[in-house]
Amino acid sequence: MPTVTYQVGAGADDWELYGTWSNNTSIFVGNFFGTARFGFRVTGVDIPAGSTFNSAKITIRSPGAQSGDSNDPCNATISANLSDNPSAPANQTVDDGLTLTSHTVAWNSIEHFASEADHDSPDITAIIQELFDAGYLTGGKAAIILVRDNASDGTSRRTGFGYDSVPS
Numbered sequence: 001m002p003t004v005t006y007q008v009g010a011g012a013d014d015w016e017l018y019g020t021w022s023n024n025t026s027i028f029v030g031n032f033f034g035t036a037r038f039g040f041r042v043t044g045v046d047i048p049a050g051s052t053f054n055s056a057k058i059t060i061r062s063p064g065a066q067s068g069d070s071n072d073p074c075n076a077t078i079s080a081n082l083s084d085n086p087s088a089p090a091n092q093t094v095d096d097g098l099t100l101t102s103h104t105v106a107w108n109s110i111e112h113f114a115s116e117a118d119h120d121s122p123d124i125t126a127i128i129q130e131l132f133d134a135g136y137l138t139g140g141k142a143a144i145i146l147v148r149d150n151a152s153d154g155t156s157r158r159t160g161f162g163y164d165s166v167p168s
Contacts, residue, residue, distance in 0.1 A: 006042040006143075008163040013041040013088050016162070021092045025165040026063060029110070029147050030074040030157030037076075037148040039095065040163075041088045047137045056128040058121040058145060060160035062113035072153035074110040079103070080127050081144035084136050088144070098144070101130045106150065113158050121147075 008014045016027045018036035027038035058078065081098045089095040103126040113119050127145075131137050 004047070006045060008040045009043055011162075011164040013043070014163045015039055015088065015095070017092055017095065021095075023162070023164075025162045027060070027160045027162050028157050029076045030149055030152040031072075031155060032157040035149040035152075036157055037146070038160075039081075039089070039144055039146040041086070041142050041144045043142045044140050045137045045143050046140045047132060049138065051132070053125045053129055053132070055123055056125045057123060058147070060113070060119050060121075060158075062115060062117055062119060063159060063161050063165065064115045072156035073108070074152045074156040074158050075150040076107040076110060076147050076152075077150040078105040078107055078121060078124055078127065079146050079148070080131055081146065082131070082134065082136075083144070084134075085141040086144050087142075095146075098146070100146070101127050103127045103130045107147070108150070110158050113160070119158075119160075 011023055015023050016038040018028050019033040028036040029038060030036050079100045082101045083099060105122055105124050107121050131143055137143060
């Protein structure tokens, strides 16, 4: 089976919300100035009909030591926008109104991110399968994945590079 990788291709295709909306150079999840969340959009998705998914994950590269982070649990819920070829949301109101997949994945007790290292989410195959079954992952379309805080304690957060920090 071939392995297929999709990644964010433009600065406007990843965003974060922690207090205010931003297409920043970093992405945050957890409790950072209140609830933090991020999303990203990949384009050009073209998975052939009849494909089988063995695994799927999100890989986040951390920018460095997590100064100001605590040892409190950092928890997130991963989902996707259940939409055919969606555009990236332009603001929090649009993000709040996205129709989400019925499948979600808990990413609980997210480990502290080591400096300049890749960190993988739990398996999100069920979410990707739901998008595929709906016909949303063929013909060069786009898909949106969302990672939202799920009751992280204190100042527990994890930070990753946004597209504009490391566009490859």
